[in-house]
Amino acid sequence: MSFTVINTFTLLDPAGAAEFEARFLAHVEWMRAQPGFSAHQAVRSSDRPEVYVNLGWWERPEDFQKVLASATFQEHAEEFHTIVSVEADPSMGVVRFDGVAGEPGDVLFVDFFAVEGDQDAFVAAYRAHAQAAAALDGFVTADLAKSLFARPGGFTALTRWRTAEAALAATGLPEYAALAALAEVRTVPAAPVAGDRAELAQAGA
Incomplete structure (x- = not known):
């Protein structure tokens, strides 16, 4: 089974949905090109539209750790933290x-x-x-x-x-x-x- 990174994003400002989604989609396009990335599914809560959940599937934990340590990922993460709070839950399928x-x-x-x-x-x-x-x-x-x-x-x-x-x-x-x-x-x-x-x-x- 795949190593699964589950992130819950909560908008700091409910009006920031469009900005977050644009940045997130750009981030995902970069992630897709990284070794070990398999797939992802991002969803938006119907009851609480300020909340998003993304499940990212990776071949190995080591693949994600390498991406996590990269300068590009850290730059993206810093940008995200200006518009959302993030709860990360590394998991295994x-x-x-x-x-x-x-x-x-x-x-x-x-x-x-x-x-x-x-x-x-x-x-x-x-x-x-x-x-x-x-x-x-x-x-x-x-x-x-x-x-x-x-x-x-x-x-x-x-x-x-x-x-x-x-x-x-x-x-x-x-x-x-x-x-x-x-x-x-x-x-x-x-x-x-x-x-x-x-x-x-x-x-x-």
Whole structure:
């Protein structure tokens, strides 16, 4: 599974969305050219439009560390900090599911899980839920990543759907009830901003 960098950006001024998105897209174009970069998916919270979440997938942690130490990255980071606050959560992918190939959906959810008990049991429960959800008409993809140190017991999931109705149906599955019993969850409905998680398959990640 891929090394996954999860960043949550919060606008310091809600009126700065256009400036942030322009700078972010320029930054991503530079990142795409760096060795080890696989794909990314940036989303904007539907409930709190001042909040953005980006998941970046890398072949190895070492690849990202080299980029992080570069002068260009540090320059970009300094610019970002003038318009957003940033919460970084380096993670490792543990579950990935793809639905039947077809038109990509624009209904996305980011789930932040906090697990106090058996993390292996939680991962197994998420895998069972994702497998059941993948059988639903309207499912596109699901990814689960485990926080390496920023959030002890923390996991982040990104799911993509063709319809909100399909996403709602997934929460009614018995596998979801079993999953929810093992962790506290904060769900962020979101809209896509940039990137395509499907590039992971093209990269063989």
